[in-house]
Amino acid sequence: MTRGLILEGGAMRGMFTCGVIDVFMEENIRFDGGAGISAGALFGINYKSKQIGRGIRYTKKYCKDWRFCSFKSLRKTGDLYGVDFCYHEIPEVLDPFDRETFAKDPFEFYVGATNLKTGEVVFHKCADGGENDVTWLQASASMPGVSRFVHVDGYTLLDGGIVCPIPYEFVESLGYDKNVAVLTQPADYVKKKTKGMFIYNHALKEYPNIAKIMGERHTLYNDMTAAVKEREKEGKLFVIRPPEALGISRTENDPDELERVYQMGRSEAHKRLDALKEYLGD
Secondary structure, eight states, X not given: OOEEEEEOOOGGGHHHHHHXXXXXXXXXXXXXXXXXXXXXXHHHHHHHTTOTTHHHHHHHHHXXXXXXXXXXXXXXXXXXXXXXXXXXXXXXXXXXOOHHHHHHSOOEEEEEEEETXXXXXXXXXXXXXXXXXXXXXXXXXXXXXXXXXXXXXXXXXXXXXXXXXXXXXXXXXXXXXXXXXXXXXXXXXXXXXXXXXXXXXXXXXXXXXXXXXXXXXXXXXXXXXXXXXHHHHTTSEEEEOOSSOOOOOTXXXXXXXXXXXXXXXXXXXXXXXXXXXXXXTO
16 A cells, blocks of 8 residues: 655644644654645655754744745735745755755655646646746745746646645545545634635736636635545545644744644644554554
């Protein structure tokens, strides 16, 4: 049997994911491949590069820097999360991403982004952590309304979470049959209809089909989480999720709040560790 890892997005809710995957690395829980969406992709790459603690470390250190995430960045660059700072200065200079280990590690990691022309999710297999992979990571996490469109490999892309917030079907399609999902919402969460649709209608006026999908995202998400619960009930999927709402802003810049959610992820991973190992056959 082969093991798949599924990582939901959620902006700074991703600190929960950081805590979980750090425990996976510390406990040497290995997967053959997997997929991440948005924050799940951004923090999931540290699993393949084997950099325990990197995600929480740089996020806490730079969360108050306007170049990391701010409306000043949105005004000056067109992106709420600064592209040059987040995708180049941090991983290349300030907190180096281990591209060599990433490229050598056998874990096959895919990131998903939304194809604005078709309204479908497109997955990219990361190869070496280089410029092309980084651009796909940026695309996967580029939230509509506060990010510029991302152009790579002939696609025009935005946040993968628009149409595929939890990439369980994709991971299953690759043939992985012992799958583990790390979610960032509690089991009783029900997504409500998107507010402020005028913002998305304006930002996505070139792609009205995507704006329409944004207006229906709550139904898509709730159907997806229902399917995940059914797979979980049938023993086809192992899920680690927060026990309660994380209560953290998508643009949180309080290091203490980031640490709190990170520790929640670590705590849940430790609580489920024995059950997880039994499920995986360790």
